[in-house]
Amino acid sequence: MTTRTWFITGVNSGFGRELAEQLLSRGDRVAGTVRRPDSVKDLQETYAESFWLGHLDVTDVPRIREVVDAAFADLGRIDVVVINAGYGLFGAAEEVSDEQVQHQIATNLVGAIQTARAALPHLRTQGSGRIIQISSVAGLAAHPGASLYHAGKWGVEGFMEALAQEVAPFNIGVTLVEPGGARTAFANGSLQLGEPLAAYDGTPAAMVRAFRNGPPPLPGDPAKIAARVIDSVDEEPAPLRLVLGGDSYAAVTAALRARLAQVEPQQGTAAETSS
Structure with a gap:
Protein backbone atom coordinates (compact mmCIF):
# COMPACT_ATOMS: atom_id res chain seq x y z
CA MET A 1 0.00 0.00 0.00
CA THR A 2 1.38 3.37 -1.05
CA THR A 3 1.58 6.00 1.70
CA ARG A 4 0.37 9.40 0.52
CA THR A 5 -0.21 12.93 1.74
CA TRP A 6 -3.70 14.35 1.27
CA PHE A 7 -5.20 17.84 1.47
CA ILE A 8 -8.93 17.73 2.32
CA THR A 9 -11.28 20.65 2.85
CA GLY A 10 -14.03 20.23 5.42
CA VAL A 11 -12.73 17.34 7.56
CA ASN A 12 -15.03 18.04 10.49
CA SER A 13 -17.95 15.97 9.18
CA GLY A 14 -19.42 13.99 6.30
CA PHE A 15 -17.21 12.52 3.61
CA GLY A 16 -14.31 14.75 4.62
CA ARG A 17 -14.30 13.35 8.14
CA GLU A 18 -14.69 9.77 6.92
CA LEU A 19 -11.83 10.16 4.46
CA ALA A 20 -9.56 11.70 7.09
CA GLU A 21 -10.23 8.97 9.62
CA GLN A 22 -9.63 6.14 7.16
CA LEU A 23 -6.46 7.70 5.77
CA LEU A 24 -4.94 8.57 9.14
CA SER A 25 -5.72 5.14 10.56
CA ARG A 26 -3.85 3.45 7.71
CA GLY A 27 -0.78 5.67 8.08
CA ASP A 28 -1.24 8.40 5.47
CA ARG A 29 -0.69 12.08 6.25
CA VAL A 30 -3.68 14.42 6.06
CA ALA A 31 -3.77 18.21 5.82
CA GLY A 32 -7.33 19.03 6.75
CA ASP A 57 -13.73 29.23 5.34
CA VAL A 58 -13.71 28.55 1.59
CA THR A 59 -15.68 31.73 0.88
CA ASP A 60 -12.50 33.63 1.86
CA VAL A 61 -10.49 33.40 -1.38
CA PRO A 62 -7.23 35.02 -0.14
CA ARG A 63 -7.30 32.67 2.85
CA ILE A 64 -7.65 29.65 0.55
CA ARG A 65 -4.32 30.49 -1.07
CA GLU A 66 -2.68 31.12 2.29
CA VAL A 67 -3.76 27.76 3.69
CA VAL A 68 -2.96 25.75 0.56
CA ASP A 69 0.48 27.37 0.27
CA ALA A 70 1.19 26.73 3.96
CA ALA A 71 0.18 23.06 3.69
CA PHE A 72 2.51 22.45 0.75
CA ALA A 73 5.32 24.38 2.45
CA ASP A 74 5.00 22.49 5.74
CA LEU A 75 4.44 19.02 4.32
CA GLY A 76 6.77 19.26 1.32
CA ARG A 77 4.54 17.34 -1.04
CA ILE A 78 0.80 16.70 -1.33
CA ASP A 79 -0.28 13.85 -3.56
CA VAL A 80 -4.06 14.26 -3.50
CA VAL A 81 -6.22 17.37 -3.10
CA VAL A 82 -9.80 16.58 -2.10
CA ILE A 83 -12.28 19.45 -2.51
CA ASN A 84 -15.06 18.48 -0.18
CA ALA A 85 -16.32 21.53 1.74
CA GLY A 86 -19.89 22.42 0.84
CA TYR A 87 -23.51 22.30 1.93
CA GLY A 88 -27.01 21.99 0.53
CA LEU A 89 -29.48 24.79 -0.11
CA PHE A 90 -32.98 23.66 -1.02
CA GLY A 91 -36.25 25.31 -1.94
CA ALA A 92 -37.73 26.77 -5.11
CA ALA A 93 -35.63 29.48 -6.71
CA GLU A 94 -38.05 32.15 -5.48
CA GLU A 95 -37.99 30.84 -1.92
CA VAL A 96 -34.28 31.33 -1.19
CA SER A 97 -32.90 34.75 -0.27
CA ASP A 98 -30.32 36.74 -2.20
CA GLU A 99 -27.86 36.17 0.65
CA GLN A 100 -28.44 32.41 0.52
CA VAL A 101 -27.86 32.39 -3.24
CA GLN A 102 -24.59 34.30 -2.92
CA HIS A 103 -23.28 32.14 -0.09
CA GLN A 104 -24.22 28.88 -1.80
CA ILE A 105 -22.37 29.76 -5.00
CA ALA A 106 -19.43 31.24 -3.07
CA THR A 107 -19.04 28.01 -1.10
CA ASN A 108 -19.92 25.18 -3.46
CA LEU A 109 -18.68 26.64 -6.74
CA VAL A 110 -16.26 29.53 -6.27
CA GLY A 111 -14.66 27.91 -3.23
CA ALA A 112 -14.05 24.71 -5.18
CA ILE A 113 -12.63 26.55 -8.19
CA GLN A 114 -10.29 28.65 -6.07
CA THR A 115 -9.06 25.67 -4.05
CA ALA A 116 -8.12 23.87 -7.25
CA ARG A 117 -6.47 27.00 -8.63
CA ALA A 118 -4.45 27.45 -5.45
CA ALA A 119 -3.17 23.87 -5.59
CA LEU A 120 -2.31 23.74 -9.29
CA PRO A 121 1.03 25.62 -9.22
CA HIS A 122 2.28 23.23 -6.53
CA LEU A 123 1.08 20.12 -8.34
CA ARG A 124 2.65 21.28 -11.61
CA THR A 125 5.95 21.98 -9.86
CA GLN A 126 6.10 18.53 -8.32
CA GLY A 127 5.13 16.97 -11.65
CA SER A 128 2.14 14.91 -10.54
CA GLY A 129 -0.92 14.82 -8.35
CA ARG A 130 -4.63 14.14 -8.20
CA ILE A 131 -7.55 16.49 -7.65
CA ILE A 132 -10.72 14.89 -6.34
CA GLN A 133 -13.90 16.96 -6.35
CA ILE A 134 -16.72 15.68 -4.16
CA SER A 135 -19.69 16.47 -6.38
CA SER A 136 -23.05 14.70 -6.29
CA VAL A 137 -25.66 12.94 -8.34
CA ALA A 138 -27.09 16.48 -8.27
CA GLY A 139 -24.26 17.52 -10.56
CA LEU A 140 -25.68 15.40 -13.38
CA ALA A 141 -29.40 15.05 -12.67
CA ALA A 142 -31.71 17.93 -11.69
CA HIS A 143 -34.79 17.93 -9.47
CA PRO A 144 -37.30 20.65 -8.53
CA GLY A 145 -36.64 22.32 -5.23
CA ALA A 146 -32.86 22.15 -5.62
CA SER A 147 -32.18 24.70 -8.36
CA LEU A 148 -29.51 26.63 -6.44
CA TYR A 149 -27.76 23.49 -5.24
CA HIS A 150 -27.73 22.22 -8.83
CA ALA A 151 -26.34 25.55 -10.02
CA GLY A 152 -23.22 25.06 -7.92
CA LYS A 153 -22.80 21.37 -8.65
CA TRP A 154 -23.41 21.63 -12.39
CA GLY A 155 -20.97 24.54 -12.51
CA VAL A 156 -18.24 22.62 -10.77
CA GLU A 157 -18.84 19.63 -13.06
CA GLY A 158 -18.10 21.77 -16.13
CA PHE A 159 -15.09 23.40 -14.50
CA MET A 160 -13.52 20.11 -13.43
CA GLU A 161 -14.20 18.33 -16.72
CA ALA A 162 -12.41 21.09 -18.62
CA LEU A 163 -9.68 21.31 -15.99
CA ALA A 164 -8.96 17.60 -16.38
CA GLN A 165 -8.07 18.24 -20.02
CA GLU A 166 -6.00 21.32 -19.19
CA VAL A 167 -3.78 19.65 -16.61
CA ALA A 168 -3.37 16.18 -18.13
CA PRO A 169 -0.07 17.25 -19.82
CA PHE A 170 1.33 17.91 -16.31
CA ASN A 171 0.52 14.40 -15.04
CA ILE A 172 -2.30 15.74 -12.86
CA GLY A 173 -5.50 13.69 -12.77
CA VAL A 174 -8.98 14.98 -11.94
CA THR A 175 -11.90 12.94 -10.60
CA LEU A 176 -15.49 13.99 -9.92
CA VAL A 177 -17.20 11.90 -7.23
CA GLU A 178 -20.95 11.46 -7.79
CA PRO A 179 -22.49 9.94 -4.64
CA GLY A 180 -26.19 9.46 -4.22
CA GLY A 181 -28.01 9.90 -0.92
CA ALA A 182 -25.72 9.01 1.96
CA ARG A 183 -26.00 8.95 5.73
CA THR A 184 -23.76 11.94 6.42
CA ALA A 185 -24.09 15.20 8.34
CA PHE A 186 -25.04 16.81 5.01
CA ALA A 187 -28.41 15.12 5.25
CA ASN A 188 -28.70 15.40 9.01
CA GLY A 189 -28.00 19.03 9.74
CA SER A 190 -25.70 20.76 7.26
CA LEU A 191 -28.36 21.96 4.83
CA GLN A 192 -30.46 25.09 4.52
CA LEU A 193 -34.01 25.58 3.32
CA GLY A 194 -35.65 28.60 1.74
CA GLU A 195 -38.68 30.31 3.23
CA PRO A 196 -41.80 28.55 1.86
CA LEU A 197 -44.06 30.52 -0.46
CA ALA A 198 -47.71 29.54 -0.58
CA ALA A 199 -47.62 29.65 -4.38
CA TYR A 200 -45.46 26.51 -4.37
CA ASP A 201 -47.68 24.50 -2.02
CA GLY A 202 -48.47 21.19 -3.64
CA THR A 203 -45.98 21.64 -6.49
CA PRO A 204 -42.99 19.38 -7.18
CA ALA A 205 -40.62 21.96 -5.67
CA ALA A 206 -42.37 21.67 -2.32
CA MET A 207 -41.23 18.10 -1.73
CA VAL A 208 -37.94 19.33 -0.24
CA ARG A 209 -39.83 20.95 2.63
CA ALA A 210 -40.03 17.50 4.20
CA PHE A 211 -36.33 17.88 5.01
CA ARG A 212 -37.38 20.17 7.89
CA ASN A 213 -38.37 17.01 9.74
CA GLY A 214 -35.18 15.19 8.80
CA PRO A 215 -34.19 13.41 5.60
CA PRO A 216 -35.79 10.19 4.36
CA PRO A 217 -33.86 6.92 4.85
CA LEU A 218 -30.74 7.12 2.68
CA PRO A 219 -28.93 4.09 1.23
CA GLY A 220 -25.36 5.35 0.90
CA ASP A 221 -22.74 4.10 3.39
CA PRO A 222 -20.22 6.93 3.97
CA ALA A 223 -17.46 4.51 4.97
CA LYS A 224 -17.81 2.48 1.77
CA ILE A 225 -18.00 5.63 -0.35
CA ALA A 226 -14.84 7.04 1.24
CA ALA A 227 -13.02 3.73 0.76
CA ARG A 228 -13.91 3.71 -2.93
CA VAL A 229 -12.66 7.28 -3.33
CA ILE A 230 -9.37 6.34 -1.67
CA ASP A 231 -8.96 3.28 -3.90
CA SER A 232 -9.57 5.38 -7.02
CA VAL A 233 -6.26 7.16 -6.54
CA ASP A 234 -4.47 3.94 -7.51
CA GLU A 235 -6.23 3.93 -10.89
CA GLU A 236 -4.36 5.18 -13.94
CA PRO A 237 -5.52 7.18 -15.73
CA ALA A 238 -7.64 8.95 -13.14
CA PRO A 239 -11.33 8.14 -13.61
CA LEU A 240 -13.09 11.35 -14.60
CA ARG A 241 -16.22 10.32 -12.69
CA LEU A 242 -17.01 7.92 -9.87
CA VAL A 243 -20.74 7.20 -9.66
CA LEU A 244 -21.34 5.78 -6.18
CA GLY A 245 -24.64 4.31 -5.06
CA GLY A 246 -27.35 2.44 -6.92
CA ASP A 247 -29.62 5.46 -6.61
CA SER A 248 -26.97 7.68 -8.15
CA TYR A 249 -26.40 5.30 -11.07
CA ALA A 250 -30.13 5.07 -11.77
CA ALA A 251 -30.66 8.84 -11.64
CA VAL A 252 -27.59 9.69 -13.70
CA THR A 253 -28.25 7.19 -16.47
CA ALA A 254 -31.92 8.20 -16.66
CA ALA A 255 -30.97 11.88 -16.90
CA LEU A 256 -28.38 11.27 -19.62
CA ARG A 257 -30.77 9.13 -21.66
CA ALA A 258 -33.49 11.78 -21.35
CA ARG A 259 -31.05 14.45 -22.49
CA LEU A 260 -30.10 12.45 -25.56
CA ALA A 261 -33.75 11.80 -26.32
CA GLN A 262 -34.37 15.56 -26.28
CA VAL A 263 -31.39 16.38 -28.49
CA GLU A 264 -31.14 13.61 -31.09
CA PRO A 265 -34.42 14.42 -32.91
CA GLN A 266 -33.00 17.88 -33.59
CA GLN A 267 -30.11 16.69 -35.76
CA GLY A 268 -31.77 17.83 -38.98
CA THR A 269 -32.96 21.22 -37.74
CA ALA A 270 -29.60 21.86 -36.10
CA ALA A 271 -27.84 21.31 -39.41
CA GLU A 272 -30.18 23.76 -41.14
CA THR A 273 -28.57 26.65 -39.20
CA SER A 274 -25.06 25.82 -40.43
CA SER A 275 -23.69 27.48 -43.54
Whole structure:
Protein backbone atom coordinates (compact mmCIF):
# COMPACT_ATOMS: atom_id res chain seq x y z
CA MET A 1 0.00 0.00 0.00
CA THR A 2 1.38 3.37 -1.05
CA THR A 3 1.58 6.00 1.70
CA ARG A 4 0.37 9.40 0.52
CA THR A 5 -0.21 12.93 1.74
CA TRP A 6 -3.70 14.35 1.27
CA PHE A 7 -5.20 17.84 1.47
CA ILE A 8 -8.93 17.73 2.32
CA THR A 9 -11.28 20.65 2.85
CA GLY A 10 -14.03 20.23 5.42
CA VAL A 11 -12.73 17.34 7.56
CA ASN A 12 -15.03 18.04 10.49
CA SER A 13 -17.95 15.97 9.18
CA GLY A 14 -19.42 13.99 6.30
CA PHE A 15 -17.21 12.52 3.61
CA GLY A 16 -14.31 14.75 4.62
CA ARG A 17 -14.30 13.35 8.14
CA GLU A 18 -14.69 9.77 6.92
CA LEU A 19 -11.83 10.16 4.46
CA ALA A 20 -9.56 11.70 7.09
CA GLU A 21 -10.23 8.97 9.62
CA GLN A 22 -9.63 6.14 7.16
CA LEU A 23 -6.46 7.70 5.77
CA LEU A 24 -4.94 8.57 9.14
CA SER A 25 -5.72 5.14 10.56
CA ARG A 26 -3.85 3.45 7.71
CA GLY A 27 -0.78 5.67 8.08
CA ASP A 28 -1.24 8.40 5.47
CA ARG A 29 -0.69 12.08 6.25
CA VAL A 30 -3.68 14.42 6.06
CA ALA A 31 -3.77 18.21 5.82
CA GLY A 32 -7.33 19.03 6.75
CA THR A 33 -9.24 22.30 6.86
CA VAL A 34 -12.18 23.32 9.03
CA ARG A 35 -14.01 26.49 9.98
CA ARG A 36 -14.00 25.52 13.67
CA PRO A 37 -10.68 24.01 14.82
CA ASP A 38 -12.26 22.57 17.98
CA SER A 39 -14.43 20.31 15.81
CA VAL A 40 -11.47 18.00 15.10
CA LYS A 41 -9.72 18.12 18.47
CA ASP A 42 -9.89 14.33 18.69
CA LEU A 43 -8.02 13.92 15.40
CA GLN A 44 -5.36 16.36 16.54
CA GLU A 45 -4.85 14.44 19.76
CA THR A 46 -4.86 10.97 18.20
CA TYR A 47 -2.79 11.74 15.11
CA ALA A 48 -0.54 14.56 16.28
CA GLU A 49 2.32 13.55 13.97
CA SER A 50 0.33 12.97 10.78
CA PHE A 51 -2.59 15.43 10.94
CA TRP A 52 -1.98 19.01 9.81
CA LEU A 53 -4.83 21.44 10.48
CA GLY A 54 -5.73 24.64 8.67
CA HIS A 55 -8.41 27.14 9.68
CA LEU A 56 -10.39 27.93 6.52
CA ASP A 57 -13.73 29.23 5.34
CA VAL A 58 -13.71 28.55 1.59
CA THR A 59 -15.68 31.73 0.88
CA ASP A 60 -12.50 33.63 1.86
CA VAL A 61 -10.49 33.40 -1.38
CA PRO A 62 -7.23 35.02 -0.14
CA ARG A 63 -7.30 32.67 2.85
CA ILE A 64 -7.65 29.65 0.55
CA ARG A 65 -4.32 30.49 -1.07
CA GLU A 66 -2.68 31.12 2.29
CA VAL A 67 -3.76 27.76 3.69
CA VAL A 68 -2.96 25.75 0.56
CA ASP A 69 0.48 27.37 0.27
CA ALA A 70 1.19 26.73 3.96
CA ALA A 71 0.18 23.06 3.69
CA PHE A 72 2.51 22.45 0.75
CA ALA A 73 5.32 24.38 2.45
CA ASP A 74 5.00 22.49 5.74
CA LEU A 75 4.44 19.02 4.32
CA GLY A 76 6.77 19.26 1.32
CA ARG A 77 4.54 17.34 -1.04
CA ILE A 78 0.80 16.70 -1.33
CA ASP A 79 -0.28 13.85 -3.56
CA VAL A 80 -4.06 14.26 -3.50
CA VAL A 81 -6.22 17.37 -3.10
CA VAL A 82 -9.80 16.58 -2.10
CA ILE A 83 -12.28 19.45 -2.51
CA ASN A 84 -15.06 18.48 -0.18
CA ALA A 85 -16.32 21.53 1.74
CA GLY A 86 -19.89 22.42 0.84
CA TYR A 87 -23.51 22.30 1.93
CA GLY A 88 -27.01 21.99 0.53
CA LEU A 89 -29.48 24.79 -0.11
CA PHE A 90 -32.98 23.66 -1.02
CA GLY A 91 -36.25 25.31 -1.94
CA ALA A 92 -37.73 26.77 -5.11
CA ALA A 93 -35.63 29.48 -6.71
CA GLU A 94 -38.05 32.15 -5.48
CA GLU A 95 -37.99 30.84 -1.92
CA VAL A 96 -34.28 31.33 -1.19
CA SER A 97 -32.90 34.75 -0.27
CA ASP A 98 -30.32 36.74 -2.20
CA GLU A 99 -27.86 36.17 0.65
CA GLN A 100 -28.44 32.41 0.52
CA VAL A 101 -27.86 32.39 -3.24
CA GLN A 102 -24.59 34.30 -2.92
CA HIS A 103 -23.28 32.14 -0.09
CA GLN A 104 -24.22 28.88 -1.80
CA ILE A 105 -22.37 29.76 -5.00
CA ALA A 106 -19.43 31.24 -3.07
CA THR A 107 -19.04 28.01 -1.10
CA ASN A 108 -19.92 25.18 -3.46
CA LEU A 109 -18.68 26.64 -6.74
CA VAL A 110 -16.26 29.53 -6.27
CA GLY A 111 -14.66 27.91 -3.23
CA ALA A 112 -14.05 24.71 -5.18
CA ILE A 113 -12.63 26.55 -8.19
CA GLN A 114 -10.29 28.65 -6.07
CA THR A 115 -9.06 25.67 -4.05
CA ALA A 116 -8.12 23.87 -7.25
CA ARG A 117 -6.47 27.00 -8.63
CA ALA A 118 -4.45 27.45 -5.45
CA ALA A 119 -3.17 23.87 -5.59
CA LEU A 120 -2.31 23.74 -9.29
CA PRO A 121 1.03 25.62 -9.22
CA HIS A 122 2.28 23.23 -6.53
CA LEU A 123 1.08 20.12 -8.34
CA ARG A 124 2.65 21.28 -11.61
CA THR A 125 5.95 21.98 -9.86
CA GLN A 126 6.10 18.53 -8.32
CA GLY A 127 5.13 16.97 -11.65
CA SER A 128 2.14 14.91 -10.54
CA GLY A 129 -0.92 14.82 -8.35
CA ARG A 130 -4.63 14.14 -8.20
CA ILE A 131 -7.55 16.49 -7.65
CA ILE A 132 -10.72 14.89 -6.34
CA GLN A 133 -13.90 16.96 -6.35
CA ILE A 134 -16.72 15.68 -4.16
CA SER A 135 -19.69 16.47 -6.38
CA SER A 136 -23.05 14.70 -6.29
CA VAL A 137 -25.66 12.94 -8.34
CA ALA A 138 -27.09 16.48 -8.27
CA GLY A 139 -24.26 17.52 -10.56
CA LEU A 140 -25.68 15.40 -13.38
CA ALA A 141 -29.40 15.05 -12.67
CA ALA A 142 -31.71 17.93 -11.69
CA HIS A 143 -34.79 17.93 -9.47
CA PRO A 144 -37.30 20.65 -8.53
CA GLY A 145 -36.64 22.32 -5.23
CA ALA A 146 -32.86 22.15 -5.62
CA SER A 147 -32.18 24.70 -8.36
CA LEU A 148 -29.51 26.63 -6.44
CA TYR A 149 -27.76 23.49 -5.24
CA HIS A 150 -27.73 22.22 -8.83
CA ALA A 151 -26.34 25.55 -10.02
CA GLY A 152 -23.22 25.06 -7.92
CA LYS A 153 -22.80 21.37 -8.65
CA TRP A 154 -23.41 21.63 -12.39
CA GLY A 155 -20.97 24.54 -12.51
CA VAL A 156 -18.24 22.62 -10.77
CA GLU A 157 -18.84 19.63 -13.06
CA GLY A 158 -18.10 21.77 -16.13
CA PHE A 159 -15.09 23.40 -14.50
CA MET A 160 -13.52 20.11 -13.43
CA GLU A 161 -14.20 18.33 -16.72
CA ALA A 162 -12.41 21.09 -18.62
CA LEU A 163 -9.68 21.31 -15.99
CA ALA A 164 -8.96 17.60 -16.38
CA GLN A 165 -8.07 18.24 -20.02
CA GLU A 166 -6.00 21.32 -19.19
CA VAL A 167 -3.78 19.65 -16.61
CA ALA A 168 -3.37 16.18 -18.13
CA PRO A 169 -0.07 17.25 -19.82
CA PHE A 170 1.33 17.91 -16.31
CA ASN A 171 0.52 14.40 -15.04
CA ILE A 172 -2.30 15.74 -12.86
CA GLY A 173 -5.50 13.69 -12.77
CA VAL A 174 -8.98 14.98 -11.94
CA THR A 175 -11.90 12.94 -10.60
CA LEU A 176 -15.49 13.99 -9.92
CA VAL A 177 -17.20 11.90 -7.23
CA GLU A 178 -20.95 11.46 -7.79
CA PRO A 179 -22.49 9.94 -4.64
CA GLY A 180 -26.19 9.46 -4.22
CA GLY A 181 -28.01 9.90 -0.92
CA ALA A 182 -25.72 9.01 1.96
CA ARG A 183 -26.00 8.95 5.73
CA THR A 184 -23.76 11.94 6.42
CA ALA A 185 -24.09 15.20 8.34
CA PHE A 186 -25.04 16.81 5.01
CA ALA A 187 -28.41 15.12 5.25
CA ASN A 188 -28.70 15.40 9.01
CA GLY A 189 -28.00 19.03 9.74
CA SER A 190 -25.70 20.76 7.26
CA LEU A 191 -28.36 21.96 4.83
CA GLN A 192 -30.46 25.09 4.52
CA LEU A 193 -34.01 25.58 3.32
CA GLY A 194 -35.65 28.60 1.74
CA GLU A 195 -38.68 30.31 3.23
CA PRO A 196 -41.80 28.55 1.86
CA LEU A 197 -44.06 30.52 -0.46
CA ALA A 198 -47.71 29.54 -0.58
CA ALA A 199 -47.62 29.65 -4.38
CA TYR A 200 -45.46 26.51 -4.37
CA ASP A 201 -47.68 24.50 -2.02
CA GLY A 202 -48.47 21.19 -3.64
CA THR A 203 -45.98 21.64 -6.49
CA PRO A 204 -42.99 19.38 -7.18
CA ALA A 205 -40.62 21.96 -5.67
CA ALA A 206 -42.37 21.67 -2.32
CA MET A 207 -41.23 18.10 -1.73
CA VAL A 208 -37.94 19.33 -0.24
CA ARG A 209 -39.83 20.95 2.63
CA ALA A 210 -40.03 17.50 4.20
CA PHE A 211 -36.33 17.88 5.01
CA ARG A 212 -37.38 20.17 7.89
CA ASN A 213 -38.37 17.01 9.74
CA GLY A 214 -35.18 15.19 8.80
CA PRO A 215 -34.19 13.41 5.60
CA PRO A 216 -35.79 10.19 4.36
CA PRO A 217 -33.86 6.92 4.85
CA LEU A 218 -30.74 7.12 2.68
CA PRO A 219 -28.93 4.09 1.23
CA GLY A 220 -25.36 5.35 0.90
CA ASP A 221 -22.74 4.10 3.39
CA PRO A 222 -20.22 6.93 3.97
CA ALA A 223 -17.46 4.51 4.97
CA LYS A 224 -17.81 2.48 1.77
CA ILE A 225 -18.00 5.63 -0.35
CA ALA A 226 -14.84 7.04 1.24
CA ALA A 227 -13.02 3.73 0.76
CA ARG A 228 -13.91 3.71 -2.93
CA VAL A 229 -12.66 7.28 -3.33
CA ILE A 230 -9.37 6.34 -1.67
CA ASP A 231 -8.96 3.28 -3.90
CA SER A 232 -9.57 5.38 -7.02
CA VAL A 233 -6.26 7.16 -6.54
CA ASP A 234 -4.47 3.94 -7.51
CA GLU A 235 -6.23 3.93 -10.89
CA GLU A 236 -4.36 5.18 -13.94
CA PRO A 237 -5.52 7.18 -15.73
CA ALA A 238 -7.64 8.95 -13.14
CA PRO A 239 -11.33 8.14 -13.61
CA LEU A 240 -13.09 11.35 -14.60
CA ARG A 241 -16.22 10.32 -12.69
CA LEU A 242 -17.01 7.92 -9.87
CA VAL A 243 -20.74 7.20 -9.66
CA LEU A 244 -21.34 5.78 -6.18
CA GLY A 245 -24.64 4.31 -5.06
CA GLY A 246 -27.35 2.44 -6.92
CA ASP A 247 -29.62 5.46 -6.61
CA SER A 248 -26.97 7.68 -8.15
CA TYR A 249 -26.40 5.30 -11.07
CA ALA A 250 -30.13 5.07 -11.77
CA ALA A 251 -30.66 8.84 -11.64
CA VAL A 252 -27.59 9.69 -13.70
CA THR A 253 -28.25 7.19 -16.47
CA ALA A 254 -31.92 8.20 -16.66
CA ALA A 255 -30.97 11.88 -16.90
CA LEU A 256 -28.38 11.27 -19.62
CA ARG A 257 -30.77 9.13 -21.66
CA ALA A 258 -33.49 11.78 -21.35
CA ARG A 259 -31.05 14.45 -22.49
CA LEU A 260 -30.10 12.45 -25.56
CA ALA A 261 -33.75 11.80 -26.32
CA GLN A 262 -34.37 15.56 -26.28
CA VAL A 263 -31.39 16.38 -28.49
CA GLU A 264 -31.14 13.61 -31.09
CA PRO A 265 -34.42 14.42 -32.91
CA GLN A 266 -33.00 17.88 -33.59
CA GLN A 267 -30.11 16.69 -35.76
CA GLY A 268 -31.77 17.83 -38.98
CA THR A 269 -32.96 21.22 -37.74
CA ALA A 270 -29.60 21.86 -36.10
CA ALA A 271 -27.84 21.31 -39.41
CA GLU A 272 -30.18 23.76 -41.14
CA THR A 273 -28.57 26.65 -39.20
CA SER A 274 -25.06 25.82 -40.43
CA SER A 275 -23.69 27.48 -43.54
